[in-house]
Amino acid sequence: MNDLKKIIFITGSILDIGKSTVELLSKQRFQIVASMRNIKKNSNVERKIKNFGDNVIIKELDVSSCISVKKEFKKILMQFSKIDVIVNNAGIKKVALAQEFVIPQLEKQMNVDYLSVARIFKQFLPFMKKRKNSLYITISSIPGRIVFPHLSTYNPSKFAVEALAKIYRYGLSRFKIHSVIVEPGPFVTDLIDNSPKPKDKKVLESFGELNGAPNIAMNYYKEFMKNKPECNPILVSDSILKPINTDYGRGPLRTTCDIDSGVNKINIEIETYQYELSKRKWELKNLYPLNSVN
DSSP: OOSTTSEEEESOTTSHHHHHHHHHHHHTTOEEEEEESOTTTTHHHHHHHHTTOTTEEEEEOOTTOHHHHHHHHHHHHHHHSOOSEEEEOOOOOOOBOGGGSOHHHHHHHHIIIIIHHHHHHHHHHHHHHHHOSEEEEEEOOGGGTSOOTTBTTHHHHHHHHHHHHHHHHHHHGGGTEEEEEEEEOSOOOHHHHTOOOOOOHHHHHHHGGGGGHHHHHHHHHHHHHTTOGGGOTHHHHHHHHHHHTSOTTOSOSEEEESOOTTHHHHHHHHHHHHHHHHHHTSOGGGTSOGGGTO
């Protein structure tokens, strides 16, 4: 399976997990199409990624823009004629209490983390259906399954994208498009340091000392993750590689990475019930292959 005929498209390549994944997959001799939002602004990252090998090309793409996605999609297909694997890694993480953000900030969070996944898939879907045996990997997070109060906008966006990826799992298995989810735990990533600040000044002023709570929590996590092998982004990249090297339809829906805060147990319990519910009550076996349910 590891040859240059397999084309892998990765969003969010400027992020730590994105860079690590591009590097790992390039060593496996896949053809990598790595995208980032602003190449000029991230020229240092661009040069580093280009050095991973001649099987890596970089595309400038804004996942929050339908126009940008459509434009680059056409260029990619003109160059390669197909895409075998899509890795949705682009995202933002806002750290603060929910009330401190203005509505446009919430909209941007959902646009980048949730709608971008649907936006890219909608564009590529017709060609993946023709291709068959395609793989759609969505990078979610442990906060996509359990709630952390200081991740007040990130939590909902990841819960939403988990549901969307699950819906894809149901509806697209008959077309041999396999949807899987990777759920990283606490990892040292650019998302924390680049977290946009809340902008609702009135609420910020009214909260007083409580405003500092999210930052205290984040500083604790950063200290907790420091020099811990189990908090290395390469572990997430390994979890992304695994379904790529797995025969179609054989891998699990969700994969957690190391420190999972009990989410793997939650996943097992929920999917067991989901399977039985689908099988006995909804009669979905008449609509979907049962192996698409869990």
